[in-house]
Amino acid sequence: MTTAIDLAHISELYRTHRDDLARVRTHMRTHQHHTATTPRLDDLEAEITYLLLRHNTPATVLQIGTGHGWSTTWILHALHDNDTGHLHSFDTQDHTPHHIPHHLTGRWTFTHGDVRTRTDHIPTHTDHLFIDAAHHGLFARWYLHHLLPALPPGIPVSIHDVFHQRHALPFTEGAVVLKWLTTHTTSFFTASAARAPHHHQALTDLKKELGLTEPVRTGHRNPTIYFRLPHSATRRTTPTGAPTTRTR
Numbered sequence: 667m668t669t670a671i672d673l674a675h676i677s678e679l680y681r682t683h684r685d686d687l688a689r690v691r692t693h694m695r696t697h698q699h700h701t702a703t704t705p706r707l708d709d710l711e712a713e714i715t716y717l718l719l720r721h722n723t724p725a726t727v728l729q730i731g732t733g734h735g736w737s738t739t740w741i742l743h744a745l746h747d748n749d750t751g752h753l754h755s756f757d758t759q760d761h762t763p764h765h766i767p768h769h770l771t772g773r774w775t776f777t778h779g780d781v782r783t784r785t786d787h788i789p790t791h792t793d794h795l796f797i798d799a800a801h802h803g804l805f806a807r808w809y810l811h812h813l814l815p816a817l818p819p820g821i822p823v824s825i826h827d828v829f830h831q832r833h834a835l836p837f838t839e840g841a842v843v844l845k846w847l848t849t850h851t852t853s854f855f856t857a858s859a860a861r862a863p864h865h866h867q868a869l870t871d872l873k874k875e876l877g878l879t880e881p882v883r884t885g886h887r888n889p890t891i892y893f894r895l896p897h898s899a900t901r902r903t904t905p906t907g908a909p910t911t912r913t914r
């Protein structure tokens with residue numbers, strides 16, 4: 667039985683991993699100042715990503731869109747702290763490796779190129795999917811129809827840049843994904859200040875109680891959505907068409 671990704675679960679994870687999270691936040695603050703990294707994830711969504719990875723201890727994480735490596739570094743911190751797991755990342759640009767702390771690269775494989783043309787580099791099994799790449803509907807249709815059906819049901823999925831406002835803008839990646847979630851009667855969690863101010867406030871209050879108040883970065887929008895991949899969206903093949911061998 668997998669745990670629902672909701673406010674109660676995430677609040678529990680903040681309490682469980684408070685000390686490790688405090689240490690990683692300090693590192694990320696320093697990392698930001700000492701490298702040319704442009705942070706893209708806001709603090710709540712980066713921390714939730716870290717906490718879900720700590721809780722689920724995935725063997726394999728798939729990331730599409732690395733940019734300057736901010737989210738990549740957060741993910742690699744979680745795998746480092748788990749002492750297990752490997753991250754496979756894709757980006758059409760090739761500069762990310764210059765921005766990743768050296769001591770974290772042992773758990774990382776980077777593939778340069780459009781993920782849609784590099785599917786032979788996608789691992790045959792994925793336990794956690796993180797997407798922050800192209801934000802148009804066409805790209806969303808590609809991964810909804812060609813990638814997600816090959817992944818194991820129930821794995822955590824996060825998609826960035828959905829709720830900068832209360833509603834996703836028409837024809838965007840977010841709008842396409844939200845419609846798909848409705849079709850698959852699947853709920854999502856977000857800490858978006860615009861979409862779910864009560865979640866945003868509850869987690870902000872909890873962080874204050876736990877002494878995690880000093881910001882890593884200043885953005886407050888937290889537009890990411892998180893959900894578990896619905897059974898109805900999957901078929902048991904790999905992204906290249908071969909049958910999968912493992913289930914979770």
Ligand SMILES: C[S@@+](CC[C@H](N)C(=O)[O-])C[C@H]1O[C@@H](n2cnc3c(N)ncnc32)[C@H](O)[C@@H]1O
Nearest residue numbers: 706731732733736737757758780781798799800
């Ligand atoms: C917003 S940035 C990612 C930021 C990153 N998540 C972070 O936290 O710093 C989006 C990235 O997705 C990459 N991208 C866009 N379309 C892609 C595709 N089809 N395949 C692989 N990468 C892609 C872009 O090159 C860009 O670096």
